[in-house]
Amino acid sequence: MLNRRHIRIKVMQSIYAMHQSGSDVLEKQEKFLQASIENIEDLYLILLSSLIEIRNKEIQYIEIAKQKHLATPEERNPNLQFVTNPILVALAENEAIQSALEKRKINNWQINDDTILMLLQVVKQSELYEEYMGKNAVTFEDHSTFVAEMFSELIAPNEKLYSYLEDFKLTWVDDIPVVNTLILKQLKQVSEKKNIVSIPSIYKDEEDKDYAIDLFRKTVLNESALAKEFLDKTPNWDMDRIAELDTIILKMAICEFLKFPSIPLKVTINEYLELAKEYSTPKSSIFINGILDNLVKDFQSNNRINKAGRGLM
Template identity: 65%
Template sequence: MQIIYAMHQSGSEDLEKEEKFLFSSLESIQDLYLIVVSTLIEIKKKEEVFLEKASKKHLATAEDLKPNRKFIANKVLQFLEDNNSISIALENRKINNWSQNDDLILIILDEIKKSAIYQNYLADTSSSFEADKKFVTDIFTELIASNEKLYDYLEDFRITWVDDIPLVNTSLLKQLKHIEEHNEKSFSVLPLYKDAEDKDFARDLFRKTVLNENDLAKEYIDRTPNWDPERISEVDTIMLKMAICEFLKFPSIPIKVTINEYLEIAKEYATPKSSIFINGILDNLVKDFQKTDKLKKTGRGLM
């Protein structure tokens, strides 16, 4: 939707160029994911360096010489640092953001150390993998995923990530909660696409919508008598075209799935009335398509 909108705004008709940008934007989501994962690893490393330097101070205190090492000994943070899947992905994608921006890691680390979550964790003399996991998920939720400075950095690094940050944070949190002790396979870097068909769908939906925009628009123009076509927002028209494209050109996608998907997108990106407008148009279209046998859905429960 965003790529098609950008094409309209720029007047671009270079389908190949815009398609490359589409996949470049999609592939960068994994870089975002790896940067966020590496944040957890880097804060542990920075604390290790801090404790090492403190112990070598000329006038080192008793605390400097014998610090509470529970944070850097956290089994889940160590698990992430040792995880081959993460290490290989960071190397392959050349993710080294924190070697160049360690000041942000130090800021995040300082905020963690000042938090009640951290203080309570260090004060607890008991130790368990589950307690370590809860601590990591808590600091990730409360102090990393919600960190405004980190958010600003990621937004400045790549503007297209603004909409992807919540998705990445939610996915990573779910993964952290499912890490199992002594089971490296319980955490692996998430693949960008579920399978080849998943990637093909992105390409096909983009192409079929762009190449058939005029025909797709004809399907809803006559069904908006109470709406001035010039006053219907461009985002709304793009969503309608994409939804109609799914109705007519993607037989394996259930009608309800398409409608629900675009209603959710409308709530997120369009005007307050858009979801009502789009729902009404799509609902009437489906009824008409069914009467004229225009819908060719395959599989059980797809109508």
Template identity: 55%
Template structure:
């Protein structure tokens, strides 16, 4: 579930927080990273649960309509295609999802059901929903296509939902694009009888889990050495004139060059250029690329790159 890029973002944010507070409590900040990552998993679970709550809300609305004293023929025999959607039913019946919600005490939608109502009403008014409900075709592929479009066109862009996530936890806004991408990918890849796909593991493997701690601690504990590596690589170099975030990204990249033998040089450079584009100033990516390029040439000449495996230089 968690990509290497997102791990780098989490580490970058924590090193930045550490530098701003001028604290030396490395263990405390490492705990914050792990908590932040766990919170991202909560966001993923809560977002999946939206489908379940929408289905439950729809079922409740149908039952209320059937109980009307002067219920119409359509209300007495409603179209249940949405409620019976195979993807949403998978999620409703997914015991792992139920357990995760209970274990993490994620009852947000029970306490804030107005968000379910708002999304439900937007769905009802959409051409996407009307077209789906009018279509007599009943197939897994049709249900999967609708669920994917429901998420990408109605749920994910919902402004009220975005505001809720932003207010709920500070780190969730940065996590949202990754979580949304993962959920959409899971829906599109879903196959009958393979419901477990929705509950991805937090880390791809133990190596990625260890990468969080190693990148953070090795960058922080080698700060003096990493600072020296940067000095002299730009004309009239002045630490105070470089954006703090750029300095952190450079140190993290250099740390990967020198302390992570299994990570290819090109991967490190590309990753930190992209992070600079997304999180720092408009000129940061060019600045970082220039310094890293100089360093790589120097390291190769001095044989300082200790990379394992073919194609890692």
């Protein structure tokens, strides 16, 4: 589910939170980091289950409308194309999803069904829904395309849903785009032969899981030494004039240079420049790039970089 860039973001945020709180308890902050990463699975399940719950609400609406004393012909014989959509049905009947929801105790949409009702209304008022429900000869591809577009165009970008998720857990702000992209990719991969969505692992492998903790520990435990590496390269800058996120990014990058022999130098530089562009000041990436470039030259001339494997320099 997570790539290395997002792991770096999580580590950066955890170190920043540690600085802001004034805490020096490594174990406490490490647990915060692990929880922040593991909670991404909850976000994934909440967003994926929104599709299930939207369908459930429509089924309830159809049943209630049928029971009306003065039900219209359309209410007595409703168009069931939406609730019988094979992808939505498969999601609702997916035992792995239901088991994960129970295990993680995900009940957001039972407690906050007004959000689901709002999303259902948005879907039913859309041209996408109207066009889909008006089709007579519907192929599996039509069903699949509708669900993917419903998620990407109507659910994922919904501001009220975004606000709800942000209020529920602030650490999800940077995770929402990642999870939305993953779910959309999964929905687009659904086929008539394989219409089961599998719940992905948080980490690609154990190596990535270890990398998250190692990067956090090695950066935090060596902050003073890592800071000295770049302070010598910024004689005209006081520490107070350097943005705090810039110092964290520099420390993490230098930590990777010196303490992660399997990560290529170019990868480290490119990844942290992207973080600077996205999270720090407008000029941060230029400032950081200059320092890292000088440091690499200095480290290499003094044989301080030991990268294992081909093409890692």
